[in-house]
Amino acid sequence: MKKLSLLLFMFLLVLGSTWAQRTVSGVLTDDTGAPLIGANVLVKDTNVGTISDLDGKYQLAVPAGAATLIFSYTGFASKELTLGDGNVYNMTLSEGVTLADVVVTALGVKREKKSLGYATQEVTGDEVTRVKDVNFINSLSGKVAGVDIKRSTQMGGSTNVVIRGAKSLYGSSQALFVVDGTPISNAISNSSSQQTGRGGYDYGNAAMDINPEDIETITVLRGAAATALYGSRAANGVILVTTKKGTRNKDLGVTVSSGVTVSNADKSTLPRYQQQYGAGYTTIQGWYPEENGFEYFDFGDGVQLSANVYEDASFGPEFDANKMVYTWESFYPELDTYGKLQPYVGSENDATTFYETGITYNNSFSIDGGSDKSQFRLSYTNFDMKGNLPNSSIKKNTVAFSGGYDITPKFKATSSISVVNTAANGRYGTGYDNRNPNQSFRQWYQVSTDFAKQKEAYDLTGKNLSWNPYGPLDPSSPTKPHYFDNYYFNRYENFQNDERNRVIGNVTLNYDFTSWMSLMGRVSMDRFGEIQEERIAAGSIDVPKYDRYNKDFSEMNYDLIASFNKYFGADDIVSFDGNLGLNIRRTTLSSIFAATNGGLVVPKVYSLANSANPVAAPTESAYKIATNGYFGRASFGYDNFLYLDLTGRYDISSTLPADNNAYFYPSASLSLLFSELLNIDGLSFGKLRFNYAEVGNDAPALSLLNTFDLGTAFGGLALASASNTEKNANLLPESTVSLEAGVELRFAKDRLGLDVSVYKSNTFDQIIPVAVTGATGSLFKYVNAGNIQNQGIEVALNTTPVKSGDFTWNSNITWSKNQNEVIELYGDQTNIQLTGVQGGVTINAAIGEPYGALKGTNFVYTADGEKVVYPHWNGGMRWRKTSTPEVIGNVNPDWKGGWSNAFTYKNVTASFLIDVQMGGDFFSLDTWYGYATGIYDFTAGVNEKGGQVRDAVDADGGLLIGGVTQASDADGNLLFDADGFAVKDADNDIYGYAQDVYSSFGYVYAPNAYHVHDASYVKLREAALTYSLPSNLFKNNFIAGIDVSVMGRNLWIIYKNSEYSDPEAGLSAGRFLGNQSGAYPAVKEMGLNLKVRF
């Protein structure tokens, strides 16, 4: 090593002293003389380049011997210019044919887009910040083909980003995020019980720390060929974020941007309640003593009627303002309604009024500038969000710096660093848990609950005065909450908070040895510390509790990359460029979770020391992993129309068995610009591309050796238990193999552009903890197994339908369809249950099905597709359901699409984006329980006979569920035809008593399939109107420009099939999609933004 260093040192010295350079500058303008801002200037045959500033000026240190500059600008034809003796070169570019768009590719290598044999798509920072979101990833929805983005409806919740389909049976299928060359963590630290709907908070995905205000461009690399150089983790695609940088030779610029957004729950995604009937279940024999379905209660002044306040269903007696009964308000001595009878009426303020108007302030400030040798940008952004539930907020502060300095004309140092602090208070509880108000709003509820009164009761007392007390159920403690807390108490007393402090940064040194060879060294760091604290206050239904989770994460990447760039042959007809590199990655993680035990000693003191019983053994995790990667890329171009790329990477990973921890994977891609060969009328650009790539992947940390879990001691005896997951010391690397082809066409001077890709990828030998029978002694076992295939098509259509004078209309369509299929699993297993969710539904990887198949009980059908019903002993008919689970849905959409439009007239730009998903399913625990508790609007009202559905059948009431009865033979055996369909006997015309029959709609009798809903939607995702004040207004003062915009997000769900919820609602990003449990409504946002440049 020492010798090598010495050699390199000498090499540097020699080269450094033999090459000289000069600086050229100029101004770039369009045909009208307006400056082109951010245009690319590149020294041909080199990586040396810059971009023009706000005045169109550029300045560039040109290596000696360089002869040609290339000027390019998106949407404009590129031009080349031969350098003479002078140092000033102005250039005018014309809109139209674009030949040399430069895009950022893997490892930050800037390349001409035409030379790429794979698909990439870029989104500018403007498009991301136009309608700002707490999670910038949400702003990509509908804008990039092939990227499946599933947003969260919880404040600050995690967004699922899957590119070209889920590839991993067990691991993450989430895209890799890379910021200025630094791979950053996008960890989702939600517990598996949170993810499967058993309660907990959605803490978001870590990549949401990126500040949208600092984003210059986002490049999405979709296929393995595009990402292979990133190694293992990039098999799921890469989202490359390039942050804003200062500009050379530019006066100090200051930009201040200030925005405010208000948000409200979208009513179309909330339940609608029946308003006729109160709490209880009226038909249960002898349950409620009073014959009309009320309870009795005696406050010492005689027995009176009481509402069934302890129930969490609404099949009780019909409201009657003249009937006086005890309600929840009667039981609390703190209220002046204590012991007083109240009219038995419905609610003036139902649960939907629990949602508040959210408000978000987003203020940012940036300074940038540059001299001839340096540039910098500093920014500060403050994001302050108040959510839609009481006592919910997220605050985020980001400080960012980027800068560059030419130590010598050939030796450049650059750095970008951002420091982010995110603090949330009162995130929304999720899943089937008392911390999630939607568990009751959508499942278990009394429609008579008046939320204004609940709020008043909490505000007055600060206590848990629930709508759901024991009341008559336990006359000795009637105020004890039964199933549910007062939700205001819950929000204000049982809140969580969390905070993450993060530093993402890199230092890069680049040395140009010759005009054709440079060497770059870079150290990048992503580091964060996180704390999550959760609490349950005394007086809640659940045991008072405090718990905390601390996590420290650090990843260091050390890169050393040599770049080569050379032309050969007559007229430089053959071009070559390439890299040789080394990547060293070190990741450290440590976490600890500890909780109080058995309650709290002092109420409202949330510390571990305040535990009623000794604190149970904390859960700790700590490990370090390492990867060393060696890679190379060689790209050859022939006469500007044929390009061939070859890459290879060799990784050594510490997570694989030491004697088998290295693996190699190659890729090849080809790009053919046939428009350069053939002259086709109207075709301004035509390209075909093909590629093949393999990507290897290592094992998750700590999957080789068995360990024991240490437990809490039992009476002084330490306990330990074998882990439920059997590790495997013989794991092999997994691999993804992909093929892709594409065509890129542009017509009519680029007014119409079409980009189509087709691809197929298979991920083999996946490292998965496969579920095994408990009889093996474990529940899971790490193995190499499985093959998941994704194939699909992506289309991007860019058009400028109108362009006349001052008016331009740009209209872009993206459309993608991915077909996922599980080809092979472990051994002869045909199904891997990924998880089971409440309600008996499982999410599976089943051979022949797409990943994420929902299984559960189904309807029994006749050959004609009629549902079979049978008479129930309790009266009425019930659907017959299959006795074994069947595939009843799938979480994968059939296709996704987006249609974005921008209309520009002089200084005004109006834009809107329609975001579409067709297909995909989810199971709703909300309807599973909620349809059986009599809360929804459809469970009351008039039936086909004109009677009230909730009245007795013989009083014209009752409910008919339709369907047909099944024929049976003489012995009473049910008859099925040769295909296994039920044989029809007769149409069902039997009415049943509503509550009993509605129980057949829900969890007791319904097939799971009845609660699988279509996740399709068409949404008006974004709309914005921006007005840039005319620049002549500011001619004589220090202001450089003012933009005012009005924007909206999620304003209108144009189409959906899920009656009471947002089809996008879910619990968490990750593997267990397709499950709604206590779903939050979609949130409509409207905002105003002001941006001033000085």
Next chain:
Amino acid sequence: MKKILFLSLIVFVLGACTENISDYNTDTKNPEVVPASALIGNATVSLFDFMAEPNVNVNNFRLYAQHWAQTTYPDESNYELVERNVNGSAWNRMYATVLRDLKDAKPLIDADKFLTDGEKAAQHAIITVMETFVYSFLVDCFGDIPYSEALNSDIATPSYDGAAGIYADIITKLDGAISALSTQSGMDGDLVYGGDSDAWKMAANSLKLKLAIRLADTNNATAKTMAEAAASGVFASSANDFKLGYYGSTPNTNPLWEQLIQSGRSDFVAANTFADALNSVNDPRIPYFFKNNAADGTAVGGVYGTSNGFPANSQPGYLLEDPTWPGKIMSYTEVCFLLADANERGYSVGGTAADWYNAGVTNSIMEWGGSADDATAYLAQADVNYGTAAGTWKQKIAFQKWIALYDMGFEAWTTYRLYDWPNLPPAEDSQRPVIKRYTYPVTEYSVNGASVEAATAGGDDIQGKIFWDAN
């Protein structure tokens, strides 16, 4: 200067890759080796927790015995196993926790330099006694189960063995354990008997007697031999019971307390079947078994298998609400009834059926808090007195054993299965008769499909009978 800067970066990067990366990826928090006592302790607590647990997701045996009924949500009383994966809970707990931890403890005992060979043998024997109980429990729940290929991480899809064959094999191993228990175990952290091999030997013999009576209807000769060999070494009083004492502070509390008190729910009341039975014989244990009884002291039961009001019915008693209430798996009371049965079958186990019947009833009343006089008065009643009570000897023993096994739900349910008495009605809502076995967990069909399908050629039904259930 500038070059040094750059060079140092290069050296730094290259230096990093000369490390030996196999030093990484080590788990610094979870050990690869632990004391055997920690594993045996965990297996013990997991086993007793499971047997004591009333959470409907885990253990519904108190319901199946119709000791309890449910209030609002009677799915489990109607033998709904799949939705909450109740059968899977039993399967996974017993195999992947209890049996697995016991298995992993064995090599650690062998490697312990401070133990004599005799102590090692005794500790292995204690493990065998627990394993025997667990396998018999699994067979009694499911029938055929993985056994010879179970607990082997190299066999991901273990085949099922015949239930009768498993019984024969575990009984042989139990015999081996009984003889090995002549040495003191010296075992640290024995939560049940504090390392007392003699006590374990009594538990082993009591278990052997229990298994003998299970087999009596189908294999009388083997049952006779086993019972006669075991009878002299069984529990002699409640002090010998196979039980675990819990503590007042979580998480080492009785799971009953967690569900009845800590959760704040109101899920269970006395079942009408049980309440009516207790009332019919003026049972002195009513105030200990239940609270919120009728003014005249009789128990009020909710209808088994449907929804019931909570305040209107008798509720699980105050004793069960004590977090330190011990969890019990085998008891002297149970042994008395086993010996009564053995006498009726003509086995030479000492005493008479009536003696053991009286001893069982008396011991039960007294261990729940009643007095000797209560027991005497109770036994004096014509419909309790062994000589005069109605029914066959099996019905008489079954009825009193079923009562005496309150809070030992699994054994109470199994008593019903063995004697088909008392006459437990079908669940009200579904009209399903009492479940006879667990179906296999649904996960078996997805992860061990070929094996479970081979084992269920004759069906996989909750009314299928375990091999010893001849009647």
